[in-house]
Amino acid sequence: MKPAPPVTRMFTTGSTPHRPAPRLPLEAVQRAGGSLGLLQGEGADNPLDLPQHLPSRQLPNWISRAGNPLPPRGLHDAQQLPLLAQRQRHGLPTDAVAHLQQAAEVLPAQHGLIIPFVHPLDDPQTYLRLDPQGMADLVARFPAMGADAWEAALRLQPPPGPLSAVVILGMGGSGVGGDLLAALLRPVFPLPVAVIKDSRVPGFVGPQTLVFACSYSGNTEETVNAYKAAKQVGAPAVVITAGGLLRELAARGGDPVVQVPPGIPPRAALPYLFLPMVGALRHLLPRTDLLGEWAEAHAVLEDLGGQLGRDVPADRNAAKQLADRLVGRLPAVYAATSDLAPVAYRWKSQLNENGKVLALWHSFSELNHNESVGWEDRTLAQRVAVVLLREPEEEPELARRIAATREVSFSAAASVSEVIARGKGRLARLLSLVLFGDFVSVYVALLRGVDPTPVPPIDEIKRRLRG
Incomplete structure (x- = not known):
């Protein structure tokens, strides 16, 4: 049995240390050439026979033999990301970026050239071309969304009592908040907490069960049906949604609604879907300083x-x-x-x-x-x-x-x-x-050279079910 690979501690309780990339000998350049060649689907052998003395005027030709000529700002660019994705789809090692960075460092030392390396995730063009709907920006807004959601949570009235259990209804990105709530409450909450990702509710649900119905769109079939089932047995509920049928049903039944801002993919709206539930239960946790916990969490985020x-x-x-x-x-x-x-x-x-x-x-x-x-x-x-x-x-x-x-x-x-x-x-x-x-x-x-926002398979499955 070979020894386990060394652990890379990517993130600790302190700040992330700066680790400059190592400067390797000229074979790093050759490996970079091999990486670029494989991006184009060529064989595993290094397609580049780098000469011992490479005049700067020959450099563009050298690069173009491995792929399209790259822009002068670096050896790697967002235009090359589809090629990188092609290489990765074939299951080849994912060290192309590292090899290119090493080559960019070594070439100036070996040949007196100036070739700045731009990591694709540091290049603004990457985001312009591949993230037009701004998923990266939505993730960055997580702390601000959390602050807004917490303010909404504090406006919720205490749930009616007495209660015997808490149930969270939700699917996909709208349901993960329930999973987090159950984990958060497990050591301190006096009541059982159940997360239901189905169209049905458990037999114990009744008038003393507080139900959170979470659906960003308000039209999630499973959540809407489970909410209806919970109301049929007299369960009090809080609805968290941006609209849709669920909001209409809540308005008819007099259940409080936490209005989530529209126009956000459900998975990016987690603070709006999770934190109102935490705030709504604060009165049942008199010995837990939830206000202090959120203040610390917001600072950390x-x-x-x-x-x-x-x-x-x-x-x-x-x-x-x-x-x-x-x-x-x-x-x-x-x-x-x-x-x-x-x-x-x-x-x-x-x-x-x-x-x-x-x-x-x-x-x-x-x-x-x-x-x-x-x-x-x-x-x-x-x-x-x-x-x-x-x-x-x-x-x-x-x-x-x-x-x-x-x-x-x-x-x-x-x-x-x-x-x-x-x-x-x-x-x-x-x-x-x-x-x-x-x-x-x-x-x-x-x-990988893909837009993080669209989810075509989910949309196609929904389309077929509607048909």
Whole structure:
């Protein structure tokens, strides 16, 4: 058994350290040429026979032999992203960007040339061409959305009592807020909390069950039907939506409605769909300082936005660095605890919808009872990039379990990265990991040369069901 790959700690409780790219010898240039050749679908052999002395006037011809001539601002440009995506679809190693950066550093030293390297995620043209609807900007607005949503939450009246349970209805991007709420409340809330992603409600739902019905569009079939079923048995409800049939039904029944701003993809509206539920339950948590928890969480989110946004260069941006490691591989996102499991699921869903890639997710220690065995398929395992979502402080037994799993199961993985939550409060820790993953998912899409916003398969399935 080969040793597990070294862990790259992409994000810690402190600021992300600056790690300058290493300066490698001339073979880095040759590997870069090989990368460019493979972008064009050529064979695995290096198509470039770089001469020992390369006059600057020959450089454009050298580049054009591997692909279209590149603009003078660098060896890599957003125009080349479709080629990079082609290379990754064929399952080839995803080190082209690194090789190009190394070549850009080495060539001036070897040949006296000035070739600035522009990482594609640092190039404004990447966002203009591939993100016309502004998903990257929506992710960056997460802290501001959270502040607006919290103000709306504080205006909600306390739920009628007495209550015996809380149920959250929601699908997809509208339902993940329920998963996060259940994880947030589990250690401190006196009542059971259930998340329902179906058209039916459990048999225990009744007049003493508080129901949150979450649907961004207001027309999600499963959520609308489940809401109707809950009202038939007399359950009080709070509706969180931007409009649609659900808002109409709530108005008729006299249920309070939290109005979500329209025009946002549901997955990008998470603060509006999640935080009002937290605020609505604050009266049932007299010993939990939810106001203080949100104040800390908001400060953490604003700090993260300043570290992970599109304007922060890749060499100082941990989210961009992690996206580089995931592209062309199968991401497997593992939560260190069951409380972080909804965050791992959020990462997986965002990689699906924004990044347009398949992804796995699971949590410790449940994965040690099943998925650990799946890593025996070493051929597939070599294409998996592991991401571990961890707490800043963990029980020694958990740390030993994760270390043992790395050695036994992840030894064949392409890479292992850790993302460590920020903050003291549970709300800050959950949301810091969510925001990090949202940034990563958008950067994965852009590195693959795809627009992160449209979701054609979802739209097509809905169209066929309507037909």
